[in-house]
Amino acid sequence: MSTLRARADRRAFLRAAAATGAGLALASPAGAQTVPPGELRLNQLQLIDLSVGLEHDAPGERTKPKIEYVTHAAGGLASMMDTFGAKAEDFVYSNGHGWAVENLAVGSHTATHIDAPYHYGALSGGKPARRIDEVPLEWCFGPAVVLDLRHRMPGEVITVADLERQLRAVEYTIRPDDIVLIHTGAATRWGTPEYFRQPGLDRDSTLWLVDQGVHMIGIDAWTLDREFAAQIADYRRTGDGRYLWPAHFAGMTKEYCQIEKLANLERLPRPHGFYVSCLPIKIKGGSAGWCRAVALVPR
Numbered sequence: 001m002s003t004l005r006a007r008a009d010r011r012a013f014l015r016a017a018a019a020t021g022a023g024l025a026l027a028s029p030a031g032a033q034t035v036p037p038g039e040l041r042l043n044q045l046q047l048i049d050l051s052v053g054l055e056h057d058a059p060g061e062r063t064k065p066k067i068e069y070v071t072h073a074a075g076g077l078a079s080m081m082d083t084f085g086a087k088a089e090d091f092v093y094s095n096g097h098g099w100a101v102e103n104l105a106v107g108s109h110t111a112t113h114i115d116a117p118y119h120y121g122a123l124s125g126g127k128p129a130r131r132i133d134e135v136p137l138e139w140c141f142g143p144a145v146v147l148d149l150r151h152r153m154p155g156e157v158i159t160v161a162d163l164e165r166q167l168r169a170v171e172y173t174i175r176p177d178d179i180v181l182i183h184t185g186a187a188t189r190w191g192t193p194e195y196f197r198q199p200g201l202d203r204d205s206t207l208w209l210v211d212q213g214v215h216m217i218g219i220d221a222w223t224l225d226r227e228f229a230a231q232i233a234d235y236r237r238t239g240d241g242r243y244l245w246p247a248h249f250a251g252m253t254k255e256y257c258q259i260e261k262l263a264n265l266e267r268l269p270r271p272h273g274f275y276v277s278c279l280p281i282k283i284k285g286g287s288a289g290w291c292r293a294v295a296l297v298p299r
């Protein structure tokens with residue numbers, strides 16, 4: 001590569017980094033000059049956990065996760081004695097204890113997780129919908145913006161106008177591949193029956209985001225749609241099936257993923273200028289995968 005070309009590439013990178021608003025810790029050791037990505041100072045990033053825990057019988061789950069804890073003193077010791085053909089007293093380093101492991105019976109949509117397009121239907125845009133192990137990693141790591149929609153009450157629709165208004169309020173224009181986080185405040189009720197009371201996107205607001213080039217929409221609530229009770233009430237009142245699961249089913253028209261059961265969005269120090277990583281576990285052929293969603297915020 002010529003020097004001129006290298007310089008142009010570097011300028012393009014720095015412009016792109018500046019345009020993210022993140023600057024992504026592009027400081028030299030002296031702290032003043034921007035440097036190429038190979039010299040990123042990761043210790044200049046604050047990591048904020050945006051996930052809830054995967055917990056036995058968690059009150060925040062409709063289908064209760066089951067976790068069997070195999071302990072050092074009991075099941076772990078028995079398993080090690082069997083594996084190694086040894087007696088308890090032979091485990092001299094551990095004073096007769098074995099290993100600890102856990103056995104899980106847990107749905108793929110438990111705790112903080114990514115929904116793959118296949119969750120919504122077999123097809124997306126007329127093609128076979130992607131399963132969780134087929135979702136591009138690039139969709140799961142990128143610049144993010146959080147939109148504060150806490151004024152929307154449980155059961156209400158978060159409309160296109162709501163999204164546009166909030167984007168204007170934080171002076172941000174969505175760019176392709178942005179990760180958009182919907183802040184409802186429901187996560188502060190995690191672990192209580194009130195957690196399931198929430199607003200949500202509808203078909204129009206979901207497709208509006210996807211039309212901006214967004215592949216990953218996150219929400220700090222049980223689901224991206226409104227609470228089930230509100231969908232059911234409107235469906236029963238009108239007999240109109242379009243009230244049922246409209247944000248999810250929108251993914252059959254245009255493919256996108258969602259992060260459900262995010263937490264701690266109120267801890268984000270700014271509405272944009274940070275990154276989100278939400279890489280899902282590769283469950284072969286699965287409709288979803290657990291993820292440890294984390295925000296990376298320049299200090």
Ligand SMILES: [Zn+2]
Pocket residue numbers: 109113114115260288
């Ligand atoms: Zn899900």
